[in-house]
Amino acid sequence: MTMTDAHYKAPQVAGYADVPLEEKQRLFAEVKNDIRFADYLYGCYECGICVAACPSARFYDFSPRRIAQAAAREDVELFYQQMQEDIWECSQCFSCLRCPRGNNPGGIITIMREVAVGNGLASAREALKAYSRIIYKIMSTGTQVSPDMLQPDAFPDWGPETSDVSAHLDLWRRALPPETLHTTSTGWAVADKTLIELYLIWHHTGALDMIADVDPGLHAILAEVMEERLEEEGIEL
Ligand code: SF4
Ligand code: SF4
Structure with a gap:
């Protein structure tokens, strides 16, 4: 018997045979x-x-x-x-x-x-499970991993200097020449206008919605933070 397309079955990949x-x-x-x-x-x-x-x-x-x-x-x-x-x-x-x-x-x-x-x-x-803290930081503040995330307990493999740096974080950050780096809760100071633009981009491109499927809890927190801030600016979504 000749095998026709109707008879042919694509080989099932082990572990995903249950997915249609x-x-x-x-x-x-x-x-x-x-x-x-x-x-x-x-x-x-x-x-x-x-x-x-x-x-x-x-x-x-x-x-x-x-x-x-x-x-x-x-x-x-x-x-x-x-x-x-x-x-x-x-x-x-x-x-x-x-x-x-x-x-x-x-x-x-x-x-x-x-x-x-x-x-x-x-x-x-x-x-993405391991990155929820980082996603939260980036999408809520508009900038990347922040200095105050440098904690010896959070990342033990960062080495012995982490304790000293985190204990004197304010001092180290104020010692940096650019003023935009004198912050510990964000990587650098993000202008309000930039943050609002980022929030609107993440809303309108669907980037925020993408998180809803993979981490509903994180999505809810981010949506609240963004909506509150946008409302302060008089922007209704
Ligand atoms: S470099 Fe990689 S992707 Fe490109 S032709 Fe060769 S095997 Fe294919
Ligand atoms: S982007 Fe880099 S890591 Fe990814 S497939 Fe290409 S070479 Fe490999």
């Missing part, structure tokens, strides 16, 4: 329909140059070539597995841009991560 094929196809289509995708994948020679350049491939069972291949072959089973596992090993350094085919495997992974977060995939929830 239609769902995997839907997620793949969401990645493929992203406006950046066409610029990130032109096919794949399978030459492995991206793997040789990739720092994550040296330390993990991870390969940007496999990502590009799965996308080029539209292998939705493997692609789904990669969205649940591999993509979180990428350090987003973009060394893989030296691909002779002009691909951007790191860029494909960026889109895959965004789709994983936007759809509340288990891998996204797991990957």
